[in-house]
Amino acid sequence: MYCMRPIGSVSSPYRAARSVPKGLGAKHEAEGVLEILPEFEAGLTDIEGFSHLFVLWLFDRSEGFALLGTPPSDNRPHGVFATRSPRRPNPIGLTVVELLRRDGTRLHVRGVDMLDGTPILDIKPYLSSVEPEKLRRGWLAEAEARKAQGAE
């Protein structure tokens, strides 16, 4: 067992899971603030130079886990490690956000999909992307294709 403690929390417009955009075509354009605890401020040195960040956070309002589940973007079940379900064996969330500006211990970002008050575990710079032509998106691409065809 490895124990983690939050380095800060998310200030987000979303107060309940039902208000976070989900499903096919959901856009995450919401702005929010990553509020880092003052004791960790030195760890943010030079973060302003990066346009995008990985945020690792806790699904703190999720209980237990399910190895199979039907995500909002499909009507078929998939394995939890092939989805972004909150009900994971280790309830860690991962979101890529755009860094708009830093104000001391407050990182103003675009693209939050976390609930207000979500504990933050870590922040890392986003350094490179997988080339779009090399990316295969599995069941998600299939669900999109079925939706586009109006089929079930």
Added chain:
Amino acid sequence: MYCMRPIGSVSSPYRAARSVPKGLGAKHEAEGVLEILPEFEAGLTDIEGFSHLFVLWLFDRSEGFALLGTPPSDNRPHGVFATRSPRRPNPIGLTVVELLRRDGTRLHVRGVDMLDGTPILDIKPYLSSVEPEKLRRGWLAEAEARKAQGAE
């Protein structure tokens, strides 16, 4: 405090931190296996459809943390949240790997930079990339430019 337990471990060609390629221009082409515990096998359902995965793992051989550090890719110190340093407040690593094939609970992947035996916390599908023209890479781009110019 939130406590995590491994869902499996990494089989990697790297036995010691010094053998993992680091610094500017380091390539991560090494192949390895994500060995998932049998109790979590159902969670891998449909993962074969994805070309790339996020792997969240533990820096289990790292001790303590430092808010400022000089990474192998630069000769200047930066904040830990602007680097991939193993000495983090919560020692979670994040690696994007290419999924080559699945063999039951064994995911054969390319791009490992973890040590052999590293505990795995979570696996998620890689769904989309940040467009390269929108990405700014902060001190890393500056260090690369200085190196290209032969300057310090």
